[in-house]
Amino acid sequence: MGSMIDLGGSWTLGCPEWNGRTIAAELPGDNYSALLAAGMIPDPYFGRNEELVQEFRRYEWEFTREFEVPEELLSRRYVYLNCEMFDTFATVWINGKKAVSTENMFACWRPEVKALLKPGVNTIRIRFKSSELEAKKAAAGMPFPIPMNSCSKVENLNLIRKPHCHGGWDWGITLMAAGVYAPLTLTGVDGGRIDAVWTEQKHEKNLVECTAVAELHAEEPCRTAVTFRFNGEEKTVNASLKAGRNLVRAKFEVKNPRLWWPNGSGAQELYPLTVETADRTVERMIGLRTIEVVNRPDEYGVSMFFRVNGVDVFAKGANWIPADAFPSRQTEARYEDLLESARLANMNMIRVWGGGQYEKDIFYEICDRKGLMVWQDMMFSCSLYPSTEAFIANVMNELDYQIPRLKHHASLAIWCGDNEVIGATKWYDKERVSTYLVNYDRLNRELWRRVEALDPERMFWPSSPCGGPNNFNDGWHDDSCGDMHYWEVWHGAKDFSAYYSVRPRFCSEFGYQSFPSFETVASFCPPDQFNVFSPVMDHHQKCVRGNAPIIGMFGKYFRMPESFGDFLYLSQVQQALAIKTGVEFWRTLKPRCMGTIFWQLNDNWPVASWASIEYGGKWKQLQYHAKRFYAPVIATACRDPQDGQTRIFAVSDLRERCKVTVTAVVSDFDGLPQKRFEFSASLKPGESRCLKAFKPAELAGFNPEEHFMELRLSAECADGTALSFENTFFFDVFKHCAFRHADVKTAVKAGKDGGFEVTxxxxxxxxxxxxxTPGIPGIFSDNSLTLLPGEPKTLVFSPKKETTAAELGKALEVNYLRKTYN
Structure with a gap:
């Protein structure tokens, strides 16, 4: 097989300002990680240290190392240097001779460098220019000013192809990293070079015709034998390659195929596909499935939903941002932890947001395995972008790499042109709106054409939000078509009942902020700053509106908490309540509404934000609520603000019928039951049904300040599986409720598979x-829950590090709503 040298590992890092001094560095990795490891900068995540590391973003950085080249590598006809995820303006020299220059972190360069190599010891240098200064140069060459969103604190990042959020966002630190974030290799080949592998699938009843495709690059015309292995068969194609890009195909038939399904809809069956030449072997895991985005007129407007293997699937998920502001910390373990948390919370879709990056291969491989459909934005967000020939050519270069790289993944469900860019044409200079629209159209049409040329089987969705192809409606306020971004609760300061006023076809962004837990706050905030309006807490709040909206909303729903820790806890209660209100109501609207993707799943540093998972992987209360409100079968109660009726719904996302029984028990706050109702129904696959509509008079006998209603659902599936679900409905806002102090007790004992039972x-x-459990990371099977007298609950705690029942019991802390005020 072809020889390869991995250039990853130990390098040195320097810059002109250091006058020859260097420090140790790692590639793949970044300059800030090296600076931190060398003790040359303080931790940017602590306190306000972010302000102390900004000078380095204007430096040029040079990574250098020596490496051995064996004769075997030089015996190959061609040797390629793989330059992937180079951030961003880099020039590579091998033995003092230029090999390549890059200008796009999302593209890949593979220069042929055999003539630059020699037997024995070689030297490679990679110099990165300041992206900030290169962006400034780009601005000077624009035909007219191209406005940029103010979330980023580094100007003109919309003019270059670097993750926009590196310059900061309304949840993100400004950390303008430079480095290499993917494997850096030298590979020798004698014939064609395999650049990408994917499949083309044709589905019929009990049969899939699966064509395996290998994309090969050849320096000059040659013949190459390409062997494909799939589903127990092996086929060899003796391909005649022309200079440049070539496609080699082999057709397979799969009888009675095991299909790939999203999480919650079925198994994630994956078939191994191997493509081999004399020089290289490439392996891919292939899911057999169909995904259709249904976007067509109906009685409500124009639909948007995902049809997988002929089944209409309600999309349940969250938005994804880069996993860490330090690129070197974006590890497989971090991806696994976050995406497993998404799976455990019954999610079936992740939206990769356009202000970040096309993720590493391992991200999509994990999504394949866990049944997480990927909504893939292209990397444009909240700003305007150039449409010059040079800029479009640069973008096409990245798509020519990214689309073939990713298209084999079963999880990849849709290509989206951008995040909120069509809306941004109206955010800036009003006199230039026409210019901005023409400019937008030029670039967006080229994105569309490239997807149609390289991945015609997938939908190209022009922008999020929009009504669909050629339908650029106001997706922030028009709920009749396509996808919607609904921000009236957070940015518009409306109360949570505003979610009942919209009926989106698919809501791909909506959110509410909270603080991280006290444990996480203590990791970046010194004790003398334990106040939500302290300088450090303000610094770790990047939204321009600050912490005031969180505290202000307290006044609508809650009594003011007593302690700093209670402030943090209550903010998470409030966040969970907000998103729960929207999701549960919108799920009752099926099939009118067929998807909710809240903002956001994760943080890239410790901060107050919309995330459901704190930096470091700790679940906020929202993530536990998501596990419940995204459950396959739920019961919920909603009070209609127009007619005052309280409606009880049962909602199923199952592919088969199920029989449900819902009991609704009205109790007082001493826990004494006052009235019991019971409703039964047989739900069709994917059905939402109103089981009961209580007129105001029917519930008038219960003082809303003294009573609540507990819903219990039991479901019997066609295959005999039994499901259960609990929900709590309050008749009044929490600040009016006469909650009692409770004596909550806990008991801990060792459980199975290293877990613990907490009763x-x-x-x-x-x-x-x-x-x-401060100091003991892990996930509970449930949390932020209702606990009733005489009904103990046993939770399972799965630790992420070794511990004992005694240690867990000592660390365990309990809070509940009434405990937060006197």
């Missing part, structure tokens, strides 16, 4: 009962 009991109803 909770109480003498009075306790709401949003939340367990925390």
């Amino acid at each position: 909770l009991s109480t003498d009075r109803p306790a709401f949003f009962v939340t367990l925390d």
Whole structure:
């Protein structure tokens, strides 16, 4: 097989300002990680240290190392240097001779460099220019000013092809990293070079015709034998390659195929595909499935939903940002932890947001395995972008790499042209709107053409939000078609009942902020700053509106918490309540609404944000609520603000019928039941049904300040599986409710597979009962829950490091809503 040298590992890092001094560095990796490891900068995540590391973004950085070249490598006819995820303006020299220059972190360069190599010891240098200064140069060459969103603190990043959020965002630190974030290799070949592998699938009843495709590059015309292995068969194609790009195909038939399904809809079956030449072997895991984005007129407007293997699937998920502001920390373990948390919370879709990056291969491989459909934005967000010939050519270069790289993944569901860019044409200079629209159209049409040319089987969605191809409606306010971004609750300061006023076809962004937990806050905030309006807490709040909206909303729903820790806890209760209100109501609207993707899943540093998972992987209360409100079968109660009726719904996302029974028990806050209702129904696959509509008079006998309603659902599936679900409905806002103090007790014992059982009991109803284990990372099977007297609950805690029942019991902390005020 072809020889290869991995250039990853130990390098040295320097810059002109250091006058020859260097420090140790790692590639793949970044300059800031090297600076931190060398003790040359303080931790940017602590306090306000971010301000102390900004000078380095204007430096040029040079990574250098020596490496050995064996004779075997030089015996190959061609030797290629793989330059992937170079951030961003880099020039590579091998033995003092220029090999390549890059200008796009999202593209890949593979220069042929055999003539630059020699037997024995060689030297490679990679110099990165300041992206900030290169962006400034780009601005000077634009035909007219191209406005940029103010979330980023580094100007003109919309003019270059670097992750926009490196310059900061309304949840993100400004850390303008430079480095290489993918394997850096030298590969020798004698014939064609395999650049990408994918499949083309034709599905019929009990049969899939699967064509394996290998994209090969040849320096000059040659013949190459390409062997394909799939589903127990082997086929060899003796291909005649022309200079440049070539496609080699082999057709396979799969009878009675095992299909790939999204999480919650079925198994994630994957078939190994191997493509081999004399020089290289490439392996891919292939899911057999169809995905159609249905976008057509109906009685409500124009639909948007995903049809997988002929089944209409309600999309349940969250938006994804880069996993860490330090690129070197974007590891396989970090991806696995975050995406497993998404799977555990019953999500089936992740939206890769356009202000970040096309993710590493391992991200999509994990999504394949876990059944997480990927909504893939192209890397444009909230700003305007050039449409010059040079800029478009640069973007086409990245798409020529990214589309073939990613298209084999079963999880990849849709290509989206951008995030909110069509809306941004109206955010800036009003006199230039026409110019901005023409400019936008030039670039967006080229994106569309490239997807149609390279991946015609997938939908190209022009922008998020929009009504669909050629339908650029106001997706922030028009809920009749396509996808919607609904921000009236957070940015518009409306109360949570505003979610009942819209009926989106698919809501791909909506969110509410909270603070991280006290444990996470303590990791970046010194004790003398433990105040939500302190300088450090303000610094770790990047939204221009600051922390005031969180505290202001408290006044609508809650009594003011007593302590700093209670402030943090209550913000998470409030965040969970906001998103729960929207998701549960919108799920009842099926099939009118067929997807909710809240903003956002993760953080890239410790910060107050919309995330459901804190930096470091700790679940906020929202993530636990998501596990419940994204459950396959739920019961929920909604009070209609127009007619005052309280409606109880049962909603199923199952592919088969199920029989459900819902009991609704009205109790007082001492826990004494006052009235019991029971409803039964047989739900069709994917059905939402209103089981009961209570007129205001029917519930008038219950003082809303003294009572609540507990919903219990039991479901029997066609295959005999039994499901259960619990939900709590309040008749009044929490600040009016006469909650009682409760004596919540815990008992911990060792469980199975390294887990622990934590049993909770109480003498009075306790709401949003939340367990925390400072110093012991892990995930509870449930949390932020309702606990009733006489009904103990046993939770399973799965630790992420070794611990004992005694240690866990000592660390365990319990909070609940009534405990936060006197």
